[in-house]
Amino acid sequence: MMKNMNEQLFQAINRYAGQWDWIDDCMEWFAQDIVWVLLAIMAILWFSGKPNHQRLTFYACLSAAITLFVAAYFISPAVNHPRPFVGHEVNQLIPHAADPSFPSDHSILAFSLAFSVFFVLRNLGTVMLALAVLTGLARVYVGVHYPADIAGAIVLSFLVSLAVFLLRERLEPLPRLTIGLYGRIVKAIPGLPKK
Template structure:
């Protein structure tokens, strides 16, 4: 089933240059849009937004560490282009593919924000889904790699969200530092 779903998406790669370019952008660069959204939330100067951004970053770091240091070495699943002839649109090292780091990054941000800010979270979740589909389309991940990233991101995001109240002293420390820096630069909004 994993191979069949991969072939279903990847078979369309290489047919239209404009669509390949779009999917390549989505596979590699859509995460920058997500980071920009987090940056905007931070510079609003609202403490709740800044704490949400902190927890999104914490979720992402923890999920990526679990993925790269524990899960990926244990599973050691090869990428599609290692085992099969595929339409590979982006260069990638032939390292382990499960779970997808790009998808883990995108879904960790999305779920973390979704737990705190519903509308923004839904928008980020849509971008994460597009990223996941694009990673399969360009030939560097299987659908299960994306599914694993989704599950891991959700679990870590949920656990971090549940611990928010107990960990608030950490983001508040960084928010205070930001506030002191902003006091010296007048064009940035202060934390409220």
């Protein structure tokens, strides 16, 4: 029953792909490039030079790395769920390898960063979560993921990001070391502004 619901919801979203060029172009961009916007936001936070923002960036990237690792080496091989375009007629707008689809890596990256920021900076985190939702929706629209792939990514990203957030005091030596090393590198490079 869940499989049928997953496929029906996929069809309800994907059936609109290929009908309007401008919507397709937007969705293709959302599906592939919003993650670069989110990464740019993290870079801005890091290069602000504010220790709290750098600490937040470290934890967000740590959350994303852990979640992607768990998904790639444990969950995805165990579930081994085929992508929608494998064995079905779909409106596929972007090329993709026929590797397992559950959970969505793009959505994991987007939601891990967004949840991590949301726990600390609510306004910015809300904007990032909206961008993450667009990423997930677009991945379904362009025909490379089922809705369950996105839902799985959201749940996994939330749980790992929350765990990292709750354990941040115990993990504190890691960002402190990273921020310290960055500070030393900046001081050693001539011509860079010193904080």
